[in-house]
Amino acid sequence: MSTPAAPAAHAAIEQIFREEYGRVIASLVRRFGDIDVAEEAAGEALVVALERWPVDGTPPNPGGWLTTTAGRRALDRLRREQRRDAKHQAAQMIHDDTPHESTGPVEDDRLRLVFTCCHPALSPEARVALTLRLLGGLTVAEVAQAFLVPETTMAQRITRAKAKIRDARIPYRVPAETDLTDRLSAVLAVLFLIFNEGYLASGGDEPLRDELTGEAIRLTRALHTQLPRAVEVTGLLALMLLIEARRATRVSRGELVPLDEQDRGRWDRALIAEGHALVRACLAANRPGRYQLLAAVNAVHTDAPTAADTDWSQIATLYDQLAAIDPSPIVALNRAVAVAELDGPKVALALVDRLPLTTYHAWHATRADLLRRLGRSDEARAAYDAAIAATENDAERGYLGRRRDQLGP
Amino acid sequence: MTQYFLSLPHDSAEEPTMESMQEMDPAALQEIFAAVDGFNTKLKNDGAWVFAGGLHPPSAATTVDATGDTPILTDGPFVEAKEYLGGFWIIEAPDLDAALEYAKLGSKALQSRIEVRPLQEERPQDES
Numbered sequence: 012m013s014t015p016a017a018p019a020a021h022a023a024i025e026q027i028f029r030e031e032y033g034r035v036i037a038s039l040v041r042r043f044g045d046i047d048v049a050e051e052a053a054g055e056a057l058v059v060a061l062e063r064w065p066v067d068g069t070p071p072n073p074g075g076w077l078t079t080t081a082g083r084r085a086l087d088r089l090r091r092e093q094r095r096d097a098k099h100q101a102a103q104m105i106h107d108d109t110p111h112e113s114t115g116p117v118e119d120d121r122l123r124l125v126f127t128c129c130h131p132a133l134s135p136e137a138r139v140a141l142t143l144r145l146l147g148g149l150t151v152a153e154v155a156q157a158f159l160v161p162e163t164t165m166a167q168r169i170t171r172a173k174a175k176i177r178d179a180r181i182p183y184r185v186p187a188e189t190d191l192t193d194r195l196s197a198v199l200a201v202l203f204l205i206f207n208e209g210y211l212a213s214g215g216d217e218p219l220r221d222e223l224t225g226e227a228i229r230l231t232r233a234l235h236t237q238l239p240r241a242v243e244v245t246g247l248l249a250l251m252l253l254i255e256a257r258r259a260t261r262v263s264r265g266e267l268v269p270l271d272e273q274d275r276g277r278w279d280r281a282l283i284a285e286g287h288a289l290v291r292a293c294l295a296a297n298r299p300g301r302y303q304l305l306a307a308v309n310a311v312h313t314d315a316p317t318a319a320d321t322d323w324s325q326i327a328t329l330y331d332q333l334a335a336i337d338p339s340p341i342v343a344l345n346r347a348v349a350v351a352e353l354d355g356p357k358v359a360l361a362l363v364d365r366l367p368l369t370t371y372h373a374w375h376a377t378r379a380d381l382l383r384r385l386g387r388s389d390e391a392r393a394a395y396d397a398a399i400a401a402t403e404n405d406a407e408r409g410y411l412g413r414r415r416d417q418l419g420p
Numbered sequence: 421m422t423q424y425f426l427s428l429p430h431d432s433a434e435e436p437t438m439e440s441m442q443e444m445d446p447a448a449l450q451e452i453f454a455a456v457d458g459f460n461t462k463l464k465n466d467g468a469w470v471f472a473g474g475l476h477p478p479s480a481a482t483t484v485d486a487t488g489d490t491p492i493l494t495d496g497p498f499v500e501a502k503e504y505l506g507g508f509w510i511i512e513a514p515d516l517d518a519a520l521e522y523a524k525l526g527s528k529a530l531q532s533r534i535e536v537r538p539l540q541e542e543r544p545q546d547e548s
Contacts, residue, residue, distance in 0.1 A: 132516060179538045180422045182515040 021063045028057050031074035032148025033230075037079050039085060039118035040127075040183055046145065046173050048085050056081035107307060121146065122237045123183045125230070130181045131199040136173035138201045144169055145203075147226040157208060157223055195238075199247050206251050211404060224255055242296045246303030253309035256282035266409035280372050285311045286337035304333045308345075321377035323352040341368040344374055356384040373400035376411060388418045421487035421511045423470060423539040424519040428532050430477075430506035463511060468522060474507040505533070511540070 033051065039049035056077045070076040128141040136158075143149045143157065155165035175181065186194040238244050260273040290310045293303040294354045308329050315321040330346035333391025343366055351359030360381040368374035375398035382391035395415035399408050463504050464468040478497035485492045497504065507524065513519040527534045 128515075130519070178540075179519075180535075183519055184515075184517070186517075205432040 016141055021061055024060055024064055024069075025057070025146065027069070027073045028060065028077065029148040031077055033079045033121050033124070033146035033233075033346060034074050035081055036148075037124040037147050039081055041120045042082060043085055043089070044183075044293070046176060048088070049081075050145075052081040052085035052088070055084040069181075073228060091376075111203070119185070119237070121183055121233060125198055125234065126185055126194060127176060127181055127183050129194075129201045130176075131194070131197055132179065132181060133172050133175065135204075137168055138197070140155055140169050141172050143172060143203050146230055148382070149222075149226070153222075157220065183400075191241075195241060195243065198234070198417055199231075199243060201249060202227050202234070203250075207231075211407070221258070224251070224258070227251060228255060240296075242293050242298050243300040243302050244299060245289050245296075246293050246306045248287045249293065250308035250309060252282045252289070253286035253306060253313050255279070256286065262406050265340075265406055266413060267404075267406040269410070270286075270312060275316065275318075277398070278313065286310065286313070299332060299413060301333065301337055302362050304329050304336070311351070321352070323349050340368050341371070341373075344368060344371075344377060348377060351381060356381040361387065370401060372398050372407070375401055380409070383414070383418060386419075388420060391415075392418055421514055422519075422541070423510055424516075424522075425510050425537045426509040426511060426519075426523055426526055427535045427537070427540055428506040428508065429503045429532060429535060430532070431503045452530060456526075459525050459529040462525065463509070463522065468511045468513055468518075470510040470512055472507070472509040475505060477506075478504045 012343065034054050034354075035056070036046075036049045039052055043049060043052075058082055060073075060077065064070070086357050102212065114354055125142065128145055129138045133141070133418060139158070141152050143154045149157070151166050151169060152162050154169070157163040158165070160168075185191070206227035208308065209220040209225070209227065228248070228251050231244065235241075235244045235248045256279040257270075257273060257372055258328060259279070261268055287310055290303070290306050293299070293306065309328055310320050311325050311329070327349040329347060330342060330349060334342050335345060344363060346365075347359045347362040350362060360378065363378055364379065366374060375394050379391050379394035380399055382388075382394055392415055395411050395418075399411050399415075402408060402411075427467075453535070460469070460472065463472075483494040483496065483498045507530075511519065511522055513522065516536070516538075519538075523534045523536045524546040
């Protein structure tokens with residue numbers, strides 16, 4: 012189907028296809044009640060688009076075109092199967108009782124599918140994989156690469172999850188109001204996990220994976236559009252935008268750059284403004300939650316013209332609030348970083364040493380920094396070594412190695 | 421509608437078994453029976469009830485293997501495991517969320533974990 016003259020056109024079409032994939036799949040899943048039917052039909056629609064669009068031009072509403080074309084293909088397929096197996100066909104068509112619509116309700120379809128993909132009856136790994144595959148439009152190979160597992164493993168994981176959705180009848184439905192908060196927290200956890208993997212890759216060649224942070228932001232934004240009054244969604248979107256705003260300054264010459272050394276002039280002002288506006292909306296709602304508080308911490312950082320201007324007491328207060336909701340050692344570690352700025356590294360080190368995080372690279376890195384500031388070079392060196400051993404991210408290793416080598420005797 | 425198999429794993433160390441229930445305080449036992457009765461009544465009233473049963477322990481089991489020429493009978497379960505099936509319900513529910521809600525009620529009533537598995541759909545009958 013591809014001609015040598017058209018690779019650029021094809022790349023552009025594939026880009027549109029990927030952007031529209033979640034909407035197309037979600038709409039087809041609602042209509043046909045079957046993920047495999049939806050995926051096959053969407054794939055066929057792409058083939059048709061690759062043939063037609065370079066000749067006829069890109070349609071004004073590519074997403075609608077893809078959905079309509081894929082819907083026709085799915086119907087054709089089901090009709091062919093109907094002649095072979097009337098009963099099977101009848102079962103498939105039971106779900107096709109809703110009129111085909113192409114604008115408003117499509118967004119609702121995506122929302123339904125997010126809740127399906129992040130259903131608590133699926134393993135957390137399966138939730139992440141399905142969300143990226145079905146809503147993010149990543150290929151199985153790309154999802155596998157993002158999580159550093161072999162493609163066959165990822166393919167099995169996705170196939171098994173889809174089979175469970177089908178066989179156990181995990182519904183395509185936005186949960187009832189009474190369950191929404193719990194179910195939403197599973198969705199937000201998946202989106203934040205995807206974002207974090209992009210923000211600081213746990214391994215591999217790329218320290219940052221823009222496609223994952225971008226995907227997570229896109230899906231969270233869609234969720235926020237659908238659920239504007241769910242403040243934790245607002246908080247998560249704000250958090251992602253405020254972290255994303257610093258992306259260009261986070262790595263320099265292959266090394267991670269810590270917050271206090273970043274060139275603040277290169278932070279993305281538009282993203283920061285949007286993030287701050289969302290944080291203000293959260294404050295107005297006055298129902299603080301985990302993501303809102305983390306967003307507020309990042310709002311304080313991005314508010315400071317220089318690192319020295321950072322309002323550490325406000326950050327410590329926010330972490331206190333967070334610890335009340337989420338008394339995890341990781342929250343305590345982050346709080347200790349603020350305490351170091353307020354009460355000195357000695358007080359902070361006493362807090363850090365109590366935490367059961369000896370396998371966590373950031374715990375070692377924080378200890379190393381505090382020991383360095385206390386002039387305890389030998390201990391700091393050992394802590395830097397432990398931090399380097401505990402991370403697979405080369406950019407982070409680069410930064411930690413430099414700091415270690417700068418230590419005095 | 422899909423049928424779901426709700427099963428009770430019995431772990432002799434922690435969960436109540438037929439034997440250990442004999443030794444329980446009769447009042448506590450009565451409370452569990454009442455809770456399970458309430459759960460069963462709810463299933464029936466909701467139209468979700470298909471069938472249910474409690475099983476005697478694996479020591480009462482006989483395993484039959486007629487896959488070869490001569491059927492072989494073995495005293496005991498087909499797999500010796502720390503956990504074994506203690507009882508079950510078969511319920512009918514529109515989707516997994518509904519089945520999980522019933523499982524939560526059953527788990528609370530019996531003070532035991534419950535596994536939820538869908539039954540395979542009936543194969544379509546041959547036409548005429």
